[in-house]
Amino acid sequence: MKGREISINVNTGKQEVVEEKEFPDYVPGPEPPAPIDIEKVADLLVGAGMVGSKDDLRHKKDDKRDAI
Amino acid sequence: MPFGGGYFRGTPSSTLTWRKLADVTISGGAVTSVSITGLDLGAAKTYFLMCHLKNAGAVQATIYLEQNADTTLTNYYFEQFKADGGGITAGRANDPTIAVLAASTEVNFNAFMSQIAGVEPRTLSLSARAAPAAIIAQEMCHIHDDTTNVTSIQIISSVANAIDDGSTIRLYALD
Numbered sequence: 001m002k003g004r005e006i007s008i009n010v011n012t013g014k015q016e017v018v019e020e021k022e023f024p025d026y027v028p029g030p031e032p033p034a035p036i037d038i039e040k041v042a043d044l045l046v047g048a049g050m051v052g053s054k055d056d057l058r059h060k061k062d063d064k065r066d067a068i
Numbered sequence: 069m070p071f072g073g074g075y076f077r078g079t080p081s082s083t084l085t086w087r088k089l090a091d092v093t094i095s096g097g098a099v100t101s102v103s104i105t106g107l108d109l110g111a112a113k114t115y116f117l118m119c120h121l122k123n124a125g126a127v128q129a130t131i132y133l134e135q136n137a138d139t140t141l142t143n144y145y146f147e148q149f150k151a152d153g154g155g156i157t158a159g160r161a162n163d164p165t166i167a168v169l170a171a172s173t174e175v176n177f178n179a180f181m182s183q184i185a186g187v188e189p190r191t192l193s194l195s196a197r198a199a200p201a202a203i204i205a206q207e208m209c210h211i212h213d214d215t216t217n218v219t220s221i222q223i224i225s226s227v228a229n230a231i232d233d234g235s236t237i238r239l240y241a242l243d
Contacts, residue, residue: 003100003228010089010239011106023100024139026226028130028165 001025086116086240093236098124098229101222102237109183109218112241117179119223123169124232133166134222135189135212143213151205166210169230170198189218
């Protein structure tokens with residue numbers, strides 16, 4: 001791809017502009033996958049019969065934390 | 069005796085100061101790249117790069133940090149954490165990504181870069197990206213798989229001329 005570039009030399013202070021510099025055609029890699037939806041995982045576990053209900057996956061109330 | 073028994077060998081009266089090397093505000097039209105040359109990271113040991121970039125278009129651009137004009141993406145690696153309100157994700161790739169400039173908005177990223185003799189330069193960047201209501205926090209670790217002393221850096225957009233007028237790039241050295 002062609003693009004504009006500003007170049008600065010910190011020793012001389014000289015600044016140049018190149019209006020039509022050739023750059024590689026960059027193809028960015030994928031971003032990280034979306035976060036796991038823990039509610040869907042819980043539904044799958046319930047659906048597969050691995051747990052009785054989503055409530056079985058929760059900590060007790062006095063733990064002040066929920067697994068889901 | 070953590071400080072009194074000979075463990076601390078620095079000179080207490082010595083100081084380090086940040087010296088500004090470059091201060092660029094994009095004007096006269098959007099750019100694809102800002103190249104800063106005449107550097108000597110090995111001598112300075114630490115640089116601080118402060119960027120606030122504005123996207124000139126409606127397409128998301130990846131911002132690369134390249135060194136010594138090495139444009140081969142696979143000569144770099146990065147590892148990242150990203151928090152987007154819905155969760156935290158991590159990822160690693162074989163390219164020089166240092167930030168992501170979402171469509172029609174801005175990114176701020178601040179990066180510490182260091183190098184010691186004979187080893188690869190390493191950079192740690194923290195960024196605030198995306199539109200206000202969709203704010204994303206992102207931390208990027210970046211390594212150039214090349215032990216050559218860094219004498220220039222290039223901040224490059226994966227999309228042609230995505231870095232808009234008004235964008236600022238500042239580089240400091242810690243002396």
